[in-house]
Amino acid sequence: MKEFYCFILLFMLSLCDASNKTPIKSIKSPDGDIIDCIHIYDQPAFDHPLLKNHTILMRPSFHPNSELLNPHSQENTNSITQSWQLSGKCPDNTIPILRNQNARKTKKYVMKQNETVSQSSSDDDMKSLDPYTHELELITNDLGSHKYAIAYVQGDKYHGAKATINVWQPYVQNRIEFSLSQIWVVGGHDSTINTVEAGWTVDPSVFGDNKPRLFTYWTRDHYGSTGCYNMFCPGFVQTSTKIALGANISPVSTYHGPQFDISLYIVKVTNENQILT
Known part of the structure; x- marks a missing residue:
């Protein structure tokens, strides 16, 4: 089991270009990616x-206790990594960035579609379901259908959440289809x-292939004018x-x-005005 940590701050959408940054080191991944x-x-x-x-806070005052959150974390588990890590590592004071990710970072691909699950359920319906209830929903719009299998909890005040997610490589038929598994913290x-x-x-329209890739995403206005994948903005x-957003995750589970x-983990560090994810 691999645990991923990095920091995010949420601001308005403004496309950026990482191509003008001079790398200190470049790593060729066995899967063809360049980091x-x-x-x-x-x-x-x-x-x-x-x-x-801005001064980066390298170590927050709060750090998730993986043993507390997962008492079985020390048991033997299958090793999982990102493919590029097999070819090297980035030096201290650097971060790994997937090269050419900006080639597909037009707004069409940066923005996710409006896909909040609760848009097809009333608040009363959601509140009537017990925590951790599994629900299958079908949401249809002009772009096609979205199917969801979800487990969720609602309450008053949450400062963090954790999810352990099985990694697969599901088949998608064309470039407009995608499949994902994620932890999704929603407010408002x-x-x-x-x-x-x-x-x-697995999203060919964003990443150009059918590999399972690590991603982050945020929006502050229901996927309206703000929102962004990874470091696209x-x-x-x-x-x-150690972790490159958008890079391939390997190996994957098999039937x-x-x-x-x-x-x-997605954790709000309240006294430092940041989110640890």
Whole structure:
């Protein structure tokens, strides 16, 4: 089991370009990806004017206790990694960035479609369901149908969540289909819905292939004028030297075979005005 950590700050959507950053080191992944190790203060987040002269907090005062959250975390589990890590690692004070991810970062692909599950259920219906209830929903719009299998909980005040997610490589028939598994933290109502999301996805329209890739996403206005995958736009500040957003996750689970999973945390550090994910 692999646990992924990095930092995000949420700001307005403004497309950025990572191609003008000079890498300190470049790594060729066995799957064909190229990972550029960029100095941590040269990452795309700092193209945003509100982050000029920002000081990165490398170690938050709060850190998830993986043993407390998962008492079986020390048991033997299958090893999982990102393919590029087999070819090297980024030096200290750098972060790994998937090269050419900006080639597909037009607004069409940066923005997710309006897909909040609750849009087909009333608040009363949602409240009537017990926590952790599994629900299958079909939402249809002009772009086709979305099917959801969900487990969720609602309450008054939450400062964090964790999910351990099995990693698969589901088949998608064409470039407009996608499949994903994620942890999805949602707040607000209607046009003010804001989300922080993380997981893996197979999405040819965004990443150009059918590999399961690590992703993050956020929006603050119900997928209206704001929202962004990974580091496609300013606002996501990364500190990890080991994890590349958008990079392939390997190996994957097989039916009646070995199983592989990742653990993801989304935690609000209240006294430091940031979110740990």
